[in-house]
Amino acid sequence: MHVSIVLFTSDLRLHDHPPLRAANEARLVVPLFVRDRGVTDAGFTAPNRLAFLADCLRDLDAGLRERGGRLVVRSGDVVEEVCKAATETDADEVHMAADFSAYAQRREHRLRHALEADGRRLHVHDTVTSAVAPGALSPASSDHFAVFTPYFRHWSGVRLRDAMGAPRRVRVPDGVGSEELPSREGLSGVSAGLATGGEAAGRARMTSWLRDGVGAYEDRHDDLAGDATSRFSPHLHFGTLSPVELVHRAREVGGPGAEAFVRQLAWRDFHRQVLAARPAAAIADYRTKHDRWRSGPAAREDVEAWKEGRTGYPVVDAAMRQLRHEGWMHNRGRLLTASFLTKTLYVDWRVGARYFLELLVDGDIANNQLNWQWMAGTGTDSRPNRVLNPVTQAKRYDPDGAYVRRWVPELADLDAPLVHEPWKLRGLDRAAVGDYPDPLVDLSDGLARFKQSRGLD
Structure with a gap:
């Protein structure tokens, strides 16, 4: 029986997960999440995200266990940990979601090189964390859209892939070592009103909001006291909800509210394609005004x-x-x-x-x-x-x-x-x-x- 590794990153779900679907076909699967030392060293960890992440990983593990599997958690350099897991299980391929940041691109390049040097393959899947992949759309005169309206016009014309169900069964090789799952308990600096993370919480909110909230979204999304927005953003950030599935389900509901909500999902993809093309915009002016900011x-x-x-x-x-x-x-x-x-x-x-x-x-x-x-x-x-x-x-x-x-x-x-x-x-x-x-x-x-x-x- 062949063994595949699914490297989870910002796609912490079982529903509509192309890498897991591809790896799970007639294979043993190692569902792996690496607590990336590079992300920590870059200072991108924050108590609220660590707490929400802990919820997500625990929920993902629970979902895998319901299907006969479990989540394997490691800490360290992602490339080193993936290669170690591949050696331990004799896995011949690794599946993961595409990412667009400069750091993610460097990580993917290193991982591909290390795996291929050992006779293994890396499969990277688009449209896992975005509805339309960064770089899939571009005007004739540039490598990306700098204005949202024409981008949205092209984005709206893309035929999205169909959303996938969660696997019925996941078989994990015996003896694969894992660290303990992290917990939000004991984390300091966590906001008192922080929401609960995880796919189960995200899907429950998706079902209720698309039933009861999206119809009024166009009229009420700017109502500060009404709190009528979807609050899906944490779930999209950690990938506990699929943007592809959200677009499909909102369009099934239809109406002005659903259309306005889908437009917001397009804004998310717009920003991703801008940053993918201009990674320096994370720290430098995209269009400078030569400001001399107060200090x-x-x-x-x-x-x-x-x-x-x-x-x-x-x-x-x-x-x-x-x-x-x-x-x-x-x-x-x-x-x-x-x-x-x-x-x-x-x-x-x-x-x-x-x-x-x-x-x-x-x-x-x-x-x-x-x-x-x-x-x-x-x-x-x-x-x-x-x-x-x-x-x-x-x-x-x-x-x-x-x-x-x-x-x-x-x-x-x-x-x-x-x-x-x-x-x-x-x-x-x-x-x-x-x-x-x-x-x-x-x-x-x-x-x-x-x-x-x-x-x-």
């Missing part, structure tokens, strides 16, 4: 206030406090907090992107970095100098103030619209909100500074 003690004090949710602008502070408590933030909140840091405070987008990656359970390099660049005006936005006014935005997307009151308890007794502008209170009314701070900067002053810095005045 020094004053800027550092502003950044700390922004991180702590004490800017004096309630909707910004509410979003930042949600991030700290849940390890997740509403997408409208992400836009508002990023615009405020980069344009109102005129602080380097990399400062904000780095802090988000410290806390976000869905901390995805492509989406996080390129969305930050979008709001900073250094990315793919066709209106790079737009500035989101946090008061106007709050009144539009949190008109009753429920989102602010939920996350900023100092303001819980205020009604709209004053809950969005507490600095207008006077006397005893102002004293009643305790030590909630005055605004760090007047919005008109922040806008004038930004325009002057960009040469727009």
Whole structure:
């Protein structure tokens, strides 16, 4: 009986898993996950993602055991550990999902070279972690799309592969050693409201949201207090849900809400193809504006206030406090907090992107970095100098103030619209909100500074 290894990376599921399907055909299979030392050394681990990952691995192991198998967990260099497992089991091939980052591409090249030197084969499968593979679509004049609308037009015309069911049985060779499964217990720095990870949790949410939530998505996805987004992003980041299956199932539901949701999945693929073509955009301006971002003690004090949710602008502070408590933030909140840091405070987008990656359970390099660049005006936005006014935005997307009151308890007794502008209170009314701070900067002053810095005045 031939033996295959399935190397799980950011595809921690059994449903719609092409590498597992291919490896499992008339073979013994080693389902392997390596706790990658390279990822740790690069500083990309964060408590919230480690906790969610532990949930995912435990759930994946449970699913495999229901089918007669189990998950093999190792730690170290991925190439070394895969080759060790191949030698131990006499595996002649390895299957894995394609990845697009520069680090993943280097890892894949090293792994292919090491396996082939030992007479083994590496099979890399596209459309496991994306609906349309990065590089599958490109305009005639470039290696990638730099504007979303034409990309989406082409993306919408792609015939996606069919989604696959989970295997009924997985047979693992005897005697394959494994470390203990990690657990979120004992991890420090985990957000108190962090969601549960794993395919079972993801599929339960997918079923309920596509039944009860997606119909209203077009109208309510920007409603801060309504919490009407899918919250699938952590599951997409860890691959406990398949983007291909999500597109198929949303299209089966149909309607404006489903169409708007599918468009968001296309945005995810858009960012991945941008970063695949321009990996330096993870740390450098995609389209530089030659900004001379603020630095020094004053800027550092502003950044700390922004991180702590004490800017004096309630909707910004509410979003930042949600991030700290849940390890997740509403997408409208992400836009508002990023615009405020980069344009109102005129602080380097990399400062904000780095802090988000410290806390976000869905901390995805492509989406996080390129969305930050979008709001900073250094990315793919066709209106790079737009500035989101946090008061106007709050009144539009949190008109009753429920989102602010939920996350900023100092303001819980205020009604709209004053809950969005507490600095207008006077006397005893102002004293009643305790030590909630005055605004760090007047919005008109922040806008004038930004325009002057960009040469727009």
